[in-house]
Amino acid sequence: DIQMTQSPSSLSASVGDRVTITCRASQSINSYLNWYQQKPGKAPKLLIYAASSLQSGVPSRFSGSGSGTAFTLIISGLQPEDSASYYCQQSHTSRAFGQGTKVEIK
């Protein structure tokens, strides 16, 4: 099975900061990588699919990049409403999720 490893597991940043979250796959998954945002008590929300495609309605401060085994989610200009957990998901073989990154606002 392909293992997905996210880092960091949590971070604290200020409003306006640039935030970077990394997801690594144990073997190549081409560009079959999605990113989700989840707020407490809510279902996950799709942000980015196919590594870099922005889902409709998602603010442009969210962006994704990478291919193969290394991927990045960037929040350019952190907003208070971005306080949430973020998960990567590979769709190359299974649909397994990473363990998540909790983003807090300072």
Add this chain to the structure above:
Amino acid sequence: QVLLVQSGAEVKKPGASVKVSCKASGYTFTSYDINWVRQATGQGPEWMGWMNPNSGDTGYTQEFQGRVTMTRDTSITTAYMELSSLTSEDTAVYYCTRSERGGGVHFDYWGQGTLVSVSS
């Protein structure tokens, strides 16, 4: 608009089974797969498997193989997930979610979640 509306919370005893429903609307039910994802408190999402509502074909992860059954009733655009031999470790919120077929699968719409609690 696309909606996935799930059945209400369930409380079950160990060894019992639970069946969660997911009513789809706002799109052609048979044109998208339905996936089931569960999430225990404080944990990340865990994908359980998928179902093609058109053919009824299913695929389950190894962890749930033999214990989960995904079905559908196309006449009422509803998908079902039944999990048997419940233990306390199955206590979680269960979500249904929609995905296109083919490469680059992603889950674009989600149900509101159904809390399943397993306790003696």
